[in-house]
């Protein structure tokens with residue numbers, strides 16, 4: 585846990601039970617409204633469950649206080665500011681709420697993110713890895729990547745955008761070092777093969793792959809469970825040990841998150 589996270593947890597513990605939260609719902613950091621924080625706990629290092637006015641939200645500590653990235657709430661607790669993490673907008677948040685055993689992402693980690701899009705999930709991973717960690721975010725669509733650059737990468741030094749096709753990792757091999765974790769959400773039928781190919785080039789032995797699987801992008805005619813099993817099998821054949829597979833409903837219908845470790 586980083587020093588910033590430790591301070592925030594201590595402050596949260598001090599006021600847990602009955603405290604004041606300051607919430608922001610708009611893009612302006614000045615648009616705050618008052619509410620009550622009832623409970624706060626750390627699910628994983630850097631990931632918190634906060635109960636505000638009887639409503640529980642998942643949150644990360646804002647690395648860039650005052651800034652929001654996709655209209656999320658800002659929740660101020662003492663000197664720390666949290667950003668609510670929407671499980672309907674982020675499959676990783678959905679996986680946490682569906683009972684993921686371990687997040688496998690923590691302060692200081694290096695992350696290769698395939699399918700970073702406009703940076704919604706990436707912004708929370710950026711909060712978690714902190715300033716000593718780094719994310720290389722790949723996407724082949726210029727439009728969402730431009731939004732990611734304008735909203736996120738220009739404002740945070742721990743995010744590097746890469747315009748590229750995840751099927752040809754050799755094209756960005758000079759820009760990406762060995763990483764601790766790969767996060768993949770490209771919603772392609774050959775996603776497991778893409779993960780295996782990138783892992784061979786970039787993932788440290790024993791490193792973790794978190795792979796979101798959208799069954800309808802792969803085969804609408806077969807059951808989602810069958811599609812998940814095939815994708816997981818492709819990871820296994822590609823050198824991974826499967827740690828867990830979580831179905832993401834009701835947050836993301838017909839989606840799963842596979843968690844796998846690259847065999848050393």
Ligand SMILES: C[S@@+](CC[C@H](N)C(=O)[O-])C[C@H]1O[C@@H](n2cnc3c(N)ncnc32)[C@H](O)[C@@H]1O
Pocket residue numbers: 673674675698699700701702703704705706722723724725728748749750751769770771772
């Ligand atoms: C479901 S969206 C990702 C959402 C994002 N992960 C989030 O949670 O904020 C899928 C993204 O993958 C990108 N994508 C699909 N195939 C790709 C490929 N072969 N290489 C790079 N990006 C790809 C798409 O352009 C799209 O932006």
